Amino acid sequence: MPAFISRRSFFSHAGATAAVLPAVGYSRVLGANDRLRIASVGCGGKGWSDLTSTAACPKVSVAALCDIDESAQFLGRAAEKYPVASRQTDWRKLFDQAKSFDAVIVSTPDHMHAPVSLAAMALGKHVQCQKPLTHTVREARQMRLAANRHKVVTQMGNQIQSHKAYRTAVAMVHQGAIGKVKEVHSWQSGAMGWILADDRPAGGQAVPEGVHWNEWLGVAPERPYQPKIYHSFNWRAWQDFSNGQLGDFGCHILDPVFMALKLTAPTSVMAEAAPMNREVWYRKSKVRYEFPGTDLTAGPSVAVTWHDGAGHLPDLAALGLPAGFKLPGSGSILSGEKGMLLIPHVAMPRLLPEERFKDAKVPEVEARDHYVSWALACLGEDKATSNFDYSGPLTETVLLGTIAIRHPGATLRWNHATMKLSGAPDAGRWLTKPYRKGWEPAWI
Template sequence: MPTRRTFLQTTAATTFVAAAPAFVRGQNLNSKLQLAGIGCDGKGWSDINEMAGHDKTHHVAFCDIDLARTAKVHKLQPDAPIFQDYREMLEKLGDKIDGSTVSTPDHMHARITTDLMNMGKHVYCQKPLTHNVSEARQLRKLAKDSGVITRLGNQIHSHSHYRTAAKTIQDGAIGKVKEVRSWCAATGHGKSGYVDRPKSPIAPPETADWDLWVGVAPMRPYGDVKCYHPWGWRDWQDFGNGALGDFGCHIFDPVFTALNINNGPLSFSAGHTGMNDEIWPAQTHVKYTFPGTEYTTSKSIPISWDDGGSLPSTGGSHIPGDVRLPASGSILIGETGTMVIPHVGAMRLYTGKGTSDKEYPVLESLNHYHGWVDGCLSGKQPSDGFEYGGNLTEAVLLGNIAVRYKGEKLNWNEKEMKITNNEEANKWLSREYRDGWKLDS
């Protein structure tokens, strides 16, 4: 397994060649979108690989804090240099990069994305857009002011199932919507196997730069291969956002699209099965009230969230009692019927007498990744740029603030970005940044 020293030694020549202008390498690539990939394995690899499948892209650089996780991208584009620190990458190759994917743990999304947009780079950032509400609000503004093309990495937004469900709701298949109940089978912790910090942390692998991984968060020792890096970080409040943060931007997405929800909630409250200062609860129940839209029955609409394997009630809906709900999804209760949208599944319509046999047009799936590339090349913003994605992310993250105040209804002033009936709760809208890592907007 390569160390940082041996990796840099073996790739020095490649890095020098790749840093040269495109025409020096004997191929005119200037008509293509010159991309970087930040985060190279797991979701990062799928993001990079999908972007590489567009015939108008070319990757000029990659970055990952762990060099052991870069073999796939090196094979994909052998002449592209690989960095551990994205700041070094931007300093050395910034003038050759048009845009970048950001596929890191949640806590680093905002800092990296802010730096990219401040340099005029287009950004495709994984969901949730940010780790806290203040960051989401900042990225929404910066995206608008900079004019770069942005997209949230909630790729199911472009799937036929979600597109069809949203269009069918807007076409009035169940009348106007009275209530939404969403849920997810995933638990808020369990990926790491820990409920508190490891008592005997070990040294990080030689291939990884732990200081860069911790980034904006308070420094702590590396745990072990399960604890934080590469997979366990979602469990931890300093780095991830639990099940709601992981899946909320997916499962709420067709709901927000169908109902045209472009504003934050009016209020929110939550219950859970227990939490400490480190780990998110295994199971949560969040209740939101959102402003009504042209697709709702009243001036406000209740939307709920359950995770950890807890299914919502079907009471008050048109769903027959013997219907088995999917493991994750949403129930939209309308005036004349009820729609169930399974997570990445075809919609089901119920009228109270069983499944509706009426047929509705099925919209095709679109390539979410290529849609962003096409937008970068044409100047057209995707439907889920950072304005939409930031609003969706804010709703998810506000739910997690409610989780910290079990049983308490929190009222939200969206314009002022303030919880109006609990001053202490406002501290969770932002975070303290480690020295050298403050967001520079």
């Protein structure tokens, strides 16, 4: 085993890498013998696994279910599994019965994450919210501030953070496996899994019985219902509801980079991409972030470059890898003073060049249960590693990249403290967005 890894210190350090809880006052947290009563907002799609994985904790009971689609695939399936739970199709009505639950899981499309989560936190509810945490940078900042103000236990649903592969990768960097890190490339080269359109279809169609389209739209501008292209899953294509490929995968793939290097906020971001379409997201991008250096990086700053789009991988020569080297479809490479760490999404990390590290033994850091650990944290018995103090800044970073994609070629400068984005005439306007009248979030 090389000098940089001693099994004992590896494990103890790995535990220490977990981001600490925000300043949670446990006075309002339930006692250890109580059950956590959860409400699920968005019970189909990823919400199904968020709900069932959290409810697998014996100290959790499912109190309430809310979904805008009453059919068997969505609310129906959850209601069948949890027949005692109350049912709603509008989360605002669910929140009128706030005494019936302690914590909320938010698994809606991205544009509704912040409005639902902010309202839940204002009621003093603990929140587990899907990734990316929000649709805009301002919302991400608000989520972090709200979590601290209301002293609730929070977690973003980037569950791969708790997988042994990502936990091992973070610990290896902290242990000095590749020395101080000089540069990072991350990528997602898979084809976009959603319907690719250039514009919305003309007109609208009748909303099926049991689908509550006004509630699905929520804060987004009104548009007529069309089957399949928005609800479900395909909302990812559209700017009103999502942030494209970087928004979809950035909070997963950049997560171990962010945690390993203890990154906070970029100082600048620059993108290469085709001009933006009016309605839908881009198909391919390269986004270069510059971050202040940390005790894990080699210089006063460190560059992290994101690549996405079908078949779009980083250049092997630029990575210092031999021609023919097979990169995984998505992942990251951290180039350090002593070697490189390849972090596939999602598989165990590999030290490169292989010849140099052929005798290195990489002890695995055990996985955690992302969902159950949040539930136990709500009960005061564990820590949530992707709490909003951590996942808020990670999401801000990801979303700043999506603003740079709107201004290809411009170097945007970011002042984290004042939330000022400069470098293109109207870049700052994308930090927030207009909200549909009557649906404005309750900002703090």
